[in-house]
Amino acid sequence: MKFHWESLRSKHHKGSVALFIHHRQWLLTWRLYLLVSMLVTSACTVPPSDKSPTKDFAPTTPTVSDTLEPPRLLKVALIASAPDYFVYRGRPRGFVFDLSKILARRWQRRLQVEVARDEQEALQWLKTGRVEIAAIGTPLTDEASDGLIAGPAMEHSDSVLVSRNGQSPITIAALEGSTAADDLVGRCVPPCQQQIVPRPKSTWGFLKAFQEGRLKSQGILIPRRYAEAFIKMHPQLQIREGWGTSRPVSWWLHPRDQDLLVDLASFLKDIQKQQLYPVLRYRYYSQPQWMILRSRPFVRTDLGGVMTPWDPILKAAGRLQGFDWHLLGAIILRESGHNRHAVSSAGARGPVQLMPGTAKELGVDDPSDPAQAIPAAARYLRRLINRYSSATSYSDQRLMALAAYNVGPGHVDDARILARQLQLDPNKWWEGVALALPLLNKSAYGLKARHGPCQGRTAVGYAEDVEMLYDQYQQVLPQVLLERDGGTP
Structure with a gap:
């Protein structure tokens, strides 16, 4: 039996050529598909041409999702202090600031921070409607709060006596309008001498004034949560003893915002359950080395003024x-x-x-x-x-x-x-x-x-x-x- 080798070779060659051409066509088609896909899904990182389009490109019939509204603002007043709000290497940080960011994200609101000089200014902004929440976290007397309502308790804090190491305080100071001032008046008996320091001065600013020797008193009475954080940054100070009863630490709201009060209670319950609150509390109030570092002006933009290396x-x-x-x-x-x-x-x-x-x-x-x-x-x-x-x-x-x-x-x-x-x-x-x-x-x-x-x-x-x-x-x-x-x- 004879094989027609030339005929077979010719048929094989023609089949190979056809297969090769088909493969090339398939490869070119696939490359073209990839190129189109890359163009369509481009992330647009290179600045495009300055020319503006003139052709309409909105759908003829807008969908429900096209009924758009800008996000509502959530205006929060807070006070600059190393635990609650500060600027570290150009970046805003802090316990209250981080909580406010999480709150705005949960409520799908756009956060606007207003930095007050002290608690009274933050409360005044709340009364006038400049802010919705005064996130000051300091127990205040009914007279100082002046009709505003305290939100749900985030934690409890009593007043403590702070003095310099090895010093027995005779004259003790407290901030006007604070519950610590009430504790001082009720407990300070001779030879103890009381000094009520008038506002404006925040609790953290009050602590700094004492630490820097700008107060005549040998001791001050402040909420424990601030005292414990401050002495980690300034170990020359000490907590001597607790005065008064433990009181709730809350953010403040206007009486007209009852719905906001309910939403805030739900939010605080959720972050406590998810352990977000204690994690942030530990990060900003309890880590000594981190707190000592962030007290230095060369990394604190709001203290030393340095924003960048350039x-x-x-x-x-x-x-x-x-x-x-x-x-x-x-x-x-x-x-x-x-x-x-x-x-x-x-x-x-x-x-x-x-x-x-x-x-x-x-x-x-x-x-x-x-x-x-x-x-x-x-x-x-x-x-x-x-x-x-x-x-x-x-x-x-x-x-x-x-x-x-x-x-x-x-x-x-x-x-x-x-x-x-x-x-x-x-x-x-x-x-x-x-x-x-x-x-x-x-x-x-x-x-x-x-x-x-x-x-x-x-x-x-x-x-x-x-x-x-x-x-x-x-x-x-x-x-x-x-x-x-x-x-x-």
Whole structure:
């Protein structure tokens, strides 16, 4: 039997060629699919073109989710003190601050912190409606609270006598309006001499005044929770004995906010059950080494005034571009945590996290060099601020610029157009752009936008984080740092 080798070889060759061509077609199709998928799911980290789209891209029939409202504010008054609220290496921290953040997140509210000088100022803000909660955590007399209501008890604390080591106090001081003052009046008998210190002075400020020798008394009477935290930072002081009965420690509310009282009780019950409260309590009140460290001015921005390792560069850049240099400090903290060698997953580098294309456009050879990167970031931010000059207020203008810094100006332009189509205000942040920008991550909107879909919710969160940092810097930094070096645009 003869085999037709040439015929078989020819058939085999033709089959191999056909299989090869089919394989190449399949491979090209798969590569094209991957390329389209990458373009559609792009995270939009490179600033897009400055051109604005003109074509409508909102769905013809808005869905229920398109009925948007800005998040409600939760305004909380608190007092600057090492355990409750302070700025550590540029970042706001503290027991009360962390609790307030968790509370706002649970209630789906946007936290706005108001820093009061003392308990009485916080209560006054509560009476006038400037804040909804006075998170002071200090037991007060009925006269001092003046008709306001104490929220659910978070814990209980008695008054204790604090003095210097080896000293027997004769004259004892207490703050006016505090329950410690009532305890002092009821128990101080000769040879004990009492001294009631008038406001304004916070409980923590009262402790500092005694520790620094600015009070004439040899001892002070204060709530135990503050005394135990303070002597861990200043071991030259001691707790001698407890005076008076244990009283509830609560946040304060206005009598008209009964619903808020119920919600706050539910929140405190949940965080106690989940062990969040004792964990935060231990972190800020009971760790001696951590408390000693955070009492040092060189790491406390609100004490020493140092925001970043490159403050002189920030000041010069802010002055040159005509805006408050503290805004640059807030951006650097949010972008890199003051790490000049930071590299993001998207490829952004340096303290201000410049993408390679943006760095090249701004003339930056080394994004990790603060002397190059920070002035370039200031120029870029000024360009973005000017871009949104039609915004209703400078705050709206600044927030749009911050979002554009994060996600690219083209996407913010798309969000403004979408806001107009959804009958929102494109010149306002909270009532317009902040509501429209997250929608660009949805295919119904993002695929029709000129610059495509993007992680709009991330950009909104970024802008709000930087704005909150900037707002708190202006409230708690030393007065010498609050002078605007370049003026307000």
